[in-house]
Amino acid sequence: xTAFLVVLVIILFGVAVWQMNRIFQMSKPDRSxxxxxxxxxxxxxxxxxxxxxxxxxxILLIVCFWKWSEVLLPVSASExxxxxxxxxxxxxxxxxxxxxxxxxxxxxxxxxYRGIKNKKALFYADNHKxxxxxxxxxxxxxxxxxxxxxxxxxxxxxxxTDDDPLVVELYAYQFDWRARYAGEDNTLGEANVxxxxxxxxxxxxxxxxxxxxxxxxxxxxxxxxRKVLFKMRSQDVLHSxxxxxxxxxxxxxxxxxxxxxxxxxMTTQEMRQEDHIINKVKKINYLRRKESIxxxxxxxxxxxxxxxxxxxxxxxxCGSNHYxxxxxxxxxxxxxxxxxxxxxxxxxxxxxx
Amino acid sequence: MSEQxxxxxxxxxxxxxxxxxxxxxxxxVFSQDHKMIxxxxxxxxLFMGVIGIAMxxxxxxxxxxxxxxxxxxxxxxxxWGEDGVMDPNIYLALVTIHGTIMVFFxxxxxxxxxxxxxxIPLQIGARDMASGFLNMLSYWLFFLSSVIMVLSLFVExxxxxxxxxxxxxxxxxxxxxxxxxxxxxxxxxxxxxxxxSSLLAALNYIVTVINLRTxxxxxxxxxxxxxxxxxTAIIGVVSFPVLLSAVLMLIMDRSFGTSFFLSDIYIAxxxxxxxxxxxxxxxxxxxxxxxxxVYIVILPAMGIVSEIMATNSRKPIFGYxxxxxxxxAIAFLSTIVWGHHMFVxxxxxxxxxxxxxxxxxxAIPSAVKAFNWITTLWKGNLQMNTAMLFSIGFVSTFIxxxxxxxxxxxxxxxxxxxxxxxxxxxxxxxxGISALYxxxxxxxxxxxxxxxxxxxxKNLGYVHFWITAIGAYGVFFPMHFxxxxxxxxxxxxxxxxxxxxxxxxxxxxxxxFALFAAVGQLVFMYNFIHSIFYGKKGPKNPWKSTTLEWTxxxxxxxGNWDGPIPHVHRWSYDYSKMNKDRSDYVIPGQDYIPQDxxxxxNEDELQN
Numbered sequence: 001x002t003a004f005l006v007v008l009v010i011i012l013f014g015v016a017v018w019q020m021n022r023i024f025q026m027s028k029p030d031r032s033x034x035x036x037x038x039x040x041x042x043x044x045x046x047x048x049x050x051x052x053x054x055x056x057x058x059i060l061l062i063v064c065f066w067k068w069s070e071v072l073l074p075v076s077a078s079e080x081x082x083x084x085x086x087x088x089x090x091x092x093x094x095x096x097x098x099x100x101x102x103x104x105x106x107x108x109x110x111x112x113y114r115g116i117k118n119k120k121a122l123f124y125a126d127n128h129k130x131x132x133x134x135x136x137x138x139x140x141x142x143x144x145x146x147x148x149x150x151x152x153x154x155x156x157x158x159x160x161t162d163d164d165p166l167v168v169e170l171y172a173y174q175f176d177w178r179a180r181y182a183g184e185d186n187t188l189g190e191a192n193v194x195x196x197x198x199x200x201x202x203x204x205x206x207x208x209x210x211x212x213x214x215x216x217x218x219x220x221x222x223x224x225x226r227k228v229l230f231k232m233r234s235q236d237v238l239h240s241x242x243x244x245x246x247x248x249x250x251x252x253x254x255x256x257x258x259x260x261x262x263x264x265x266m267t268t269q270e271m272r273q274e275d276h277i278i279n280k281v282k283k284i285n286y287l288r289r290k291e292s293i294x295x296x297x298x299x300x301x302x303x304x305x306x307x308x309x310x311x312x313x314x315x316x317x318c319g320s321n322h323y324x325x326x327x328x329x330x331x332x333x334x335x336x337x338x339x340x341x342x343x344x345x346x347x348x349x350x351x352x353x
Numbered sequence: 354m355s356e357q358x359x360x361x362x363x364x365x366x367x368x369x370x371x372x373x374x375x376x377x378x379x380x381x382v383f384s385q386d387h388k389m390i391x392x393x394x395x396x397x398x399l400f401m402g403v404i405g406i407a408m409x410x411x412x413x414x415x416x417x418x419x420x421x422x423x424x425x426x427x428x429x430x431x432x433w434g435e436d437g438v439m440d441p442n443i444y445l446a447l448v449t450i451h452g453t454i455m456v457f458f459x460x461x462x463x464x465x466x467x468x469x470x471x472x473i474p475l476q477i478g479a480r481d482m483a484s485g486f487l488n489m490l491s492y493w494l495f496f497l498s499s500v501i502m503v504l505s506l507f508v509e510x511x512x513x514x515x516x517x518x519x520x521x522x523x524x525x526x527x528x529x530x531x532x533x534x535x536x537x538x539x540x541x542x543x544x545x546x547x548x549x550s551s552l553l554a555a556l557n558y559i560v561t562v563i564n565l566r567t568x569x570x571x572x573x574x575x576x577x578x579x580x581x582x583x584x585t586a587i588i589g590v591v592s593f594p595v596l597l598s599a600v601l602m603l604i605m606d607r608s609f610g611t612s613f614f615l616s617d618i619y620i621a622x623x624x625x626x627x628x629x630x631x632x633x634x635x636x637x638x639x640x641x642x643x644x645x646x647v648y649i650v651i652l653p654a655m656g657i658v659s660e661i662m663a664t665n666s667r668k669p670i671f672g673y674x675x676x677x678x679x680x681x682a683i684a685f686l687s688t689i690v691w692g693h694h695m696f697v698x699x700x701x702x703x704x705x706x707x708x709x710x711x712x713x714x715x716a717i718p719s720a721v722k723a724f725n726w727i728t729t730l731w732k733g734n735l736q737m738n739t740a741m742l743f744s745i746g747f748v749s750t751f752i753x754x755x756x757x758x759x760x761x762x763x764x765x766x767x768x769x770x771x772x773x774x775x776x777x778x779x780x781x782x783x784x785g786i787s788a789l790y791x792x793x794x795x796x797x798x799x800x801x802x803x804x805x806x807x808x809x810x811k812n813l814g815y816v817h818f819w820i821t822a823i824g825a826y827g828v829f830f831p832m833h834f835x836x837x838x839x840x841x842x843x844x845x846x847x848x849x850x851x852x853x854x855x856x857x858x859x860x861x862x863x864x865x866f867a868l869f870a871a872v873g874q875l876v877f878m879y880n881f882i883h884s885i886f887y888g889k890k891g892p893k894n895p896w897k898s899t900t901l902e903w904t905x906x907x908x909x910x911x912g913n914w915d916g917p918i919p920h921v922h923r924w925s926y927d928y929s930k931m932n933k934d935r936s937d938y939v940i941p942g943q944d945y946i947p948q949d950x951x952x953x954x955n956e957d958e959l960q961n
Binding site for chain 2 (some may be wrong): 003005007020022024032033034035036037039043044045046047049050053057060061064068070071072073081083084087088091092094095096098099102103105106107109110113114115116119120121122123124125126127130131134135139142145146149150152153154156157158173174192193194203232235236238239240242244245247248249250251253254255256258278280283288289292299306308311313314315316318319320321322323324326341
């Protein structure tokens with residue numbers, strides 16, 4: 001409330017100053033003055049600055065790529081992701097060419113045709129041929145992009161169970177994730193938040209026979225090369241299951257089940273060997289060591305060295321800890337996966353305890 | 354028919370002007386004069402803009418230096434910034450209110466409200482808006498909604514903090530986030546009033562443009578500013594009511610136990626009774642407004658830029674009819690693309706395909722506009738006034754921000770950049786910065802019209818432009834990189850787990866550019882306030898422009914023109930038109946022909 005009063009006082013003070021100024025203003029004579037209109041000197045200076053500005057944009061672009069290419073996502077770890085990356089590359093090349101070209105025209109014209117006294121501008125109101133050209137070119141280019149994009153999209157979103165995907169439920173709640181594997185029968189048991197009780201955190205219907213072999217874990221393990229069909233649920237508010245390395249994302253919506261499927265094609269180990277990731281990890285560890293020295297000076301524990309892991313992030317604003325709602329994903333060979341899954345307790349076993 | 358109506362207006366207003374003695378209240382507070390209302394919109398809008406931009410500075414500090422303590426948090430945020438550490442909830446509140454204020458209060462009301470009010474009557478040759486009373490009502494509703502929005506910053510549990518898109522259930526449940534208590538209630542009330550205000554305003558603009566054009570001012574002689582305000586108003590009337598319905602349903606869900614948007618929720622240890630609602634429904638309703646909204650923001654800026662570019666290039670706008678056609682095409686398409694915000698919400702993938710198709714189509718009219726602006730510069734005689742610089746800046750950011758839209762509008766590509774900083778960078782460039790440039794261009798250009806001949810200082814204006822231009826690209830170009838690195842938006846900090854640690858230096862660079870750009874805005878604030886009182890008085894038509902507003906009296910009078918309303922004999926873009934034997938301009942020694950000058954003998958008649 002004090003803060004509000006302070007603001008109020010400031011506003012009222014402003015009004016007072018305003019009114020006082022009006023009184024001063026009324027006592028001054030009127031005169032007309034062209035000094036606030038661009039002179040020839042201004043035209044010249046800002047024409048050159050426009051030319052300078054296009055180079056500023058180009059240099060900014062080059063510096064950003066040169067310095068920060070390494071922070072970008074590594075090669076896709078999922079099958080469909082390769083297609084997305086391909087489409088991304090095509091679109092990016094296209095927009096860079098268009099952007100660099102049109103920005104050049106804009107600023108170069110601004111420079112070239114800067115005002116000069118007594119120069120006559122060209123009265124040029126229309127040219128249907130020109131306008132037709134720059135309507136039809138975007139039409140053709142975009143038609144190509146749209147068709148390419150739609151094929152990719154349909155392929156990714158055409159989710160079917162013909163090739164026997166591994167069914168996994170991703171369960172989101174404030175502020176963590178759980179994964180529920182469908183178990184031996186590869187069929188998830190029915191679930192509803194109304195059934196949440198005690199250890200049955202996900203509200204699985206315990207009487208459902210399909211639910212007995214379900215396995216609930218808080219670390220996602222995926223076998224290499226097998227398609228995974230994710231069924232997403234949320235317990236409270238909207239969340240979004242974002243797996244950037246797999247080019248995968250789908251919102252988790254309370255009251256409905258959403259889905260997304262992909263096939264992992266690189267194990268965590270393989271990804272760690274990628275040059276891009278090696279460099280990234282090296283840089284992060286360098287930063288962490290620097291931070292550790294500072295911490296040590298304060299007598300606190302140093303940071304542990306970082307090792308790369310795939311992440312599942314929440315990407316829909318969901319509350320105060322949104323920024324830390326994540327889960328580790330491990331992609332491993334089928335054998336490793338089978339060993340791991342065999343060690344996990346099924347729902348029936350957990351509930352018996 | 355409209356001619357008769359006009360004559361009637363004239364008589365009425367002339368009478369009107371002579372008999373009323375204006376008091377302080379009717380002149381400055383509850384004014385029904387469009388010029389005063391436009392100033393009220395502008396100053397309220399800028400005041401809100403100061404709050405909105407100041408908020409962005411606070412959260413940029415947090416993003417760049419998450420582990421540092423800043424006393425400035427404690428000063429501005431009080432209990433949420435204790436010991437100079439920002440609370441995660443208030444971070445979300447800051448981004449929410451920043452978005453709300455900038456989109457609705459600054460760029461919708463501040464831009465469209467200011468310039469529609471100022472220019473529609475003056476440029477079409479009318480004494481005032483069709484209904485001065487509705488116009489006044491619309492401003493005061495806007496003012497009320499601004500007051501409520503600002504008040505909501507001071508409530509106990511904090512202001513609304515579920516993002517400017519206020520997706521339920523987060524926005525519906527105070528258990529989910531404290532800001533969804535009283536703060537959210539006030540947000541919703543404020544927005545409901547805001548919508549009422551913008552509907553009243555929009556209906557008024559539409560009626561005025563259709564009915565009150567002066568003799569000779571056919572639709573194809575209108576300046577592009579008027580076309581864009583007119584179409585903007587129509588989009589507003591079509592889409593804002595849908596947001597109102599969404600807001601009302603959300604109020605019902607929050608306060609009266611309905612389940613429009615809520616279903617199967619377990620929160621804070623208990624199951625809620627709500628069943629059968631769908632948050633996706635809310636998203637549809639929200640974006641049915643939300644997407645046209647970005648065109649409500651950008652179209653007026655486009656109109657302003659077209660007008661200023663033609664004037665300062667001393668050339669007609671290139672492809673006048675194509676410009677109108679593209680405004681119409683953009684307006685139509687804008688109402689059928691909302692689903693591109695929802696590709697990964699669980700919406701049917703087939704719908705995703707449809708929306709990809711319609712969305713990418715928008716690139717076509719946008720490309721036409723961009724090329725037409727560039728061609729308008731070609732072989733011109735560019736007068737580098739501040740407004741012109743901002744207009745060129747507008748085209749630049751509109752192109753560079755618009756191009757990344759091709760990535761985001763493509764459903765397949767959107768999967769991986771959805772809700773990352775890539776989106777933030779995209780829409781800030783294409784609608785945020787571009788629309789702000791439009792606003793600044795308009796202010797620099799029409800300041801002398803608004804403030805009775807006083808002009809903004811040009812050198813401060815130049816400083817303002819170059820700082821803003823460098824700052825804007827410096828902030829938003831690097832931001833694409835952190836988005837492409839996979840960093841989600843609305844993260845209080847990205848250093849809680851190590852994967853994004855290497856983005857820290859990019860975030861620092863962005864924040865430094867943001868602070869730099871903010872300093873530029875202080876220059877503008879100073880220039881603006883100072884020039885209102887001490888600005889030099891320029892000539893009546895400082896930019897040598899053809900449109901009607903420059904024929905009106907410099908001193909504000911009710912009714913705009915002292916004598917009869919001027920009649921219009923030509924379109925508004927007769928710049929540098931040559932006479933028949935190409936020896937000189939049509940009017941010797943003057944490179945522009947105001948719209949109220951009849952067709953000359955030595956002049957070719959063109960289609961306009």
